[in-house]
Amino acid sequence: MKYILCILTLIFSINAFSGGHDLTELKGTDIDLKLYDHAFAGSIKDFVVFGYKKEGKFESKLQLKKDGKMVEAIFSKNRDGIGGVIRHESEGRNIVSNLKLVKINQEEQSIEISHNGKNIRVDIEGDDYRNNHFINPRYEANIDGKLVKFNIKDGEACYGFSTHLIFMILGAYLH
Numbered sequence: 001m002k003y004i005l006c007i008l009t010l011i012f013s014i015n016a017f018s019g020g021h022d023l024t025e026l027k028g029t030d031i032d033l034k035l036y037d038h039a040f041a042g043s044i045k046d047f048v049v050f051g052y053k054k055e056g057k058f059e060s061k062l063q064l065k066k067d068g069k070m071v072e073a074i075f076s077k078n079r080d081g082i083g084g085v086i087r088h089e090s091e092g093r094n095i096v097s098n099l100k101l102v103k104i105n106q107e108e109q110s111i112e113i114s115h116n117g118k119n120i121r122v123d124i125e126g127d128d129y130r131n132n133h134f135i136n137p138r139y140e141a142n143i144d145g146k147l148v149k150f151n152i153k154d155g156e157a158c159y160g161f162s163t164h165l166i167f168m169i170l171g172a173y174l175h
Helices: 002-018 159-174
Strands: 024-028 031-036 039-044 047-053 059-066 069-078 081-090 093-105 110-115 118-125 128-130 133-135 138-143 146-152
Touching: 024 159, 031 159, 039 159, 047 159, 059 081, 059 159, 069 159, 081 159, 093 159, 110 159, 118 159, 138 159, 146 159
Parallel strands: none
Antiparallel strands: 024 031, 024 146, 031 039, 039 047, 047 059, 059 069, 069 081, 081 093, 093 110, 110 118, 118 138, 128 133, 138 146
């Protein structure tokens, strides 16, 4: 009986931590990340990033190590709408990236954000759209004439998670 209880405990523990999400890749233009259960880690351009969407909340947190400093930002609903600010100092300069949600257009499958007052439209395409989720979503934005793309391989994302991915990934990319 003791052994059966130990085995059942071990099986339950393994299943409880698996969460039903597999580790997958999130790659794109100067973007090389691993994604697991609403969290990602890896590199964007030449710096390290970690980001995650908080469970049950419309809020995400981004951390990056850039210019020798740890930089953090929170993206959530606030008195000005939905968004957040990435801020740090480097070589006597104040570097600020103010990101806000402008609109979600489900008809055109796009999310529009603003970065320091300049609007950026991000088009979303997936292999399919089921249960309010893009299957293997691909994101594409034209930023100052440069096409920036990223995609989730073997994964899915709803509009809410997509919004946070856009804030965190493009926010880090532009910062």
